[in-house]
Amino acid sequence: MSPVLVITLKDLRQRVRDRSAIVLGFVAPLGIAALMSFAFQGTERFHMTIGVVDRDHGALATAFTNFLHSSDLQKIVTVRAMTDDASATQKVKDRALDAAIVVPPGFSQAVTGAGATSLQVLTDTDRQLAGEVTQSLATSFVSQVNADRLSVATAIAAGAPSGRLSELSDAATKLRVPVAAVNLPIGARPLKAVSYFAPAMAIFFLLFTVGFTARSVFSEQRDGMFDRIAAAPVRAGSLLLGKVLSVFVYGVVSLGTVLIVTSVFFGAYWGNPLAAAAICVTMVIAVVALTAMVVVLARTERQAEGYAAVVVFGLALLGGNFVSISAAPPLLRRLALLTPNGWALRGFVDLTTGATGAGVVIRPVVAILVFSAVVGGFAAARARRWAAP
16 A cells, blocks of 8 residues: 555544544534524524604604505514603613604694604614614605605695695605615525634634644654654655645545535535535645645644644634624735635635626635645745755
8 A cells, every 4th residue: 555545544543533633623613603503593684673652643654654564674674552752762771672763743744844843763772783774764754754745845836726735745645756775686695604604614623734733743753653664665755745635635524524514404505515615625725735834844843833823823813714804804805815714715605695607616716726836835845855854
């Protein structure tokens, strides 16, 4: 059997027997993916409860209540009628309501120009999103009311009889603002938290393989394995090649397991399986190159641990494994494109949200391979010096 294959199988057997390798490669990423799935369960579909205090009891107040009960809002808003301002305010404070709206007396007369009044929105500072949505709904309705009022005033100014004010007001309430912003779906899928953090955590813990492998090299050197190899007809380069090959096999199995388990049990979506597999394989190649670089750079086991820690946490922080890079400042988003994990996560996000086209896969794959070639080339250049006695 080839010495490289013997070393590879020996390393894989050691990993299977080593609990830390099993935890880092399988248990930890799956555990965090499960936590993310449970933590964000039910929160990715926004819904809120709004209380309405009707102190006007007029036609316009009724129209506003019907607006909140409309079919367009049923999926995101539940409306509860409240008796007075104090009870509505207390319900918001107690978080029984996400927000509340008070319709003041005389609100229905506003469209006729009889007076000016405003809807009152009661919100909780701890529920900023619900408050903003409620304010937006109130503003949308008020904008329509103001447009109706303006149309009545324009008709009167143009010579319409003032005695027809009630008729004009009724006609105005049937009008709609001619220009509006409309949400037009383009077929994109929403990005679920578990669909982002499943690959993010799988890649993060895969990076720990760099330190694990580097430490094992120096441990075996300390135990005399290098001396035994030197006495055998085996070149020292075979040891390094066997090590990195074991990293490749371990990495592919780890990412593949996380992909399958999170998809089946936690509802994660990684996109097209072949495209996701291509990104996974190239990401493992990058980890192999990083492992080889750390091994040939370090002179002691402690140095290897230090270099590996810098690699793991540096790449994780820059690449967006902990926080979605889309929410990061522009500079950090540009720096993420210098990391293989940043490109991998970008590819997974595109696949998850339904992006199409060959470039969705080709760009991250090529970028990761270029990174691997640069790092691997550096490691190869240093390998001869590393292998020298």
